[in-house]
Amino acid sequence: MIGAGFAGLAAALRLARAGARVTVLDALDGPGGKAALGLTEFSSGPTVVTMPQVFRALHARLDLPLPELSAARPTTTYHAPGGRLFAPEALHVAGSLEPTLAQLSRVEGRRYAALLASSRRMYLDAQDTFLFAPPPGPARLARYALTRGRRAAPLSPLHRHVRSGPFMTPFWLRFATYLGADPYRAPAVLHNIAWVELGYGVWHLRGGLLDLARTLHAQAEALGVRFEFGTRVTSLSAHGGLILGAHTSQGAFAADAWVSAADRALTLSWLGSAEKPTPRGVSGFALQLQLSEDRGQAHHIFWPAEYAREWRDIRAGDLPRDPTLYLHLDGTRAFLLVNAPPDPGVTDRPEEYGAWLLARLQERLRDTPGGPLPVADWRALSPAEYARTAKGGALYGRAPHGLTGSLRPGWQLPHARNLVQVGGTVHPGGGVPLSVLSGWNGAGQLLGLPFDDLDGRQVPQGTEVWPFGL
Secondary structure (H helix, E strand, O other), rough: OOOHHHHHHHHHHHHOOOOOOOOEOOOOOOOOOOOOOOOOOOOOOOOEEEOHHHHHHHHOOOOOOOOOEEEOOOOOEEEOOOOEEEEEOOHHHHHHHHHHHHOHHHHHHHHHHHHHHHHHHHHHHHHHHHEEEOOOOHHHHHHHOOOOOOOOHOEEHHHHOEEEEEEEEHHHHHHHHHOOOOOOOEEEEHHHHHHHHOOOOOOOEEEEEHHHHHHHHHHHOOOOOOOEEOEEEEEEEEEEEEEEEEEEEEEEEEEOOOEEEOHHHHHHHHOOOOOOOOEEEEEEEEEEEOOOOOOOOOEEEEOOOOOHHHHHHHHHHOOOOHHHHHHHEEOEEEEEEEEEOOOOOOOOOHHHHHHHHHHHHHHOOOOOOOOOOOOEEEEEEOOHHHHOOOOHOOOOOOOOOOOOOOOOOOOOOOOOOOOEEOOOOOOOOOOOOHHHHHHHHHHHHHHOOOOOOOOOOOOOOOOOOOOOOO
């Protein structure tokens, strides 16, 4: 196994449970992938989870106590310049759209309900082809395109499909960034991402995602999985279509079969190949903030004066001058993230940009109920830091722009019959629940095990409410 992020941990666990002898190589010093960058004991993102049923199913398959999950209410609080707030509730947590629609004008409310219904339809239409099934072949893709695909506005860009005024348009556009897209270049089909959050909810995981990584790591070790941390792969040796070994910073490793949970572009480079020259998805610039007092759990987004300008800066290869601020509060810790170009060299003074970001955040918080954060210490994570786990620091691999760009590559690589590629840069996509599905099932395919959707389809129906503690 290469990579001990969530996809790699899920893959190692499924292989070990099937009786394989597994060794995991990872360049970092511990499990968690991107979540383990920066300060120790401090997740570097992601911060909350969606698709809670996947995490429950994974724990059940591993005979672990079920995770403690609680719904975020509201999902997020959105702050516009000038002071307007919007705090939507997830439909299957609140049980009704009324708390959300009450915050909008009548025109905005009608548009919100219509776009939420559109997102739900796109999600349900896509799930059996692109989420809870093996990577689709030509026949399944054609069947989707000729039936459900026509309802996904295939000829429309996302920014046109969700147009709903200066306040609400950025709200709908930002969901495409969950897959690393520039929302002004994304296809309308990525609108389905909004339903996962606004329909099924955002959930806090007790202990956080870094604690989950450590739980899975401990379970893997109990099953005999061997971990080689601080081991950076430099190349893979192949002969006759088989991967024979890996050359690393700690010497050579040989194996009968391989799973790479690293960025697909990195895997190809280790094989002396390269991805097609397509744009990389967005990276991030983050601050890990240590607070001197408990600020509870919450998720906030502060809009810039002009959302489109942020993306013009990123397209030009610059750190945005007025970025969207994503703030997650978790007790005495906080995590601030902004979008950034996938360029490790975008700045050689990350502390300077980090200090500027912190000042902007504190300014935006001045008129909120809690006021500015009591920051005791902080650390900046630039695209160069994220490049330790992804080519160029792109969080989700290549950019999902255009209809073909929105398709994630499958688990097979050319000329490597005994290797499967899993993780957020391949099928079914980015984000922790989809990465777990990728690792669990990509590794299962290597051993001929049946596909397991990890209960992904077991979601509330109609206006049924998901219980907070699950």
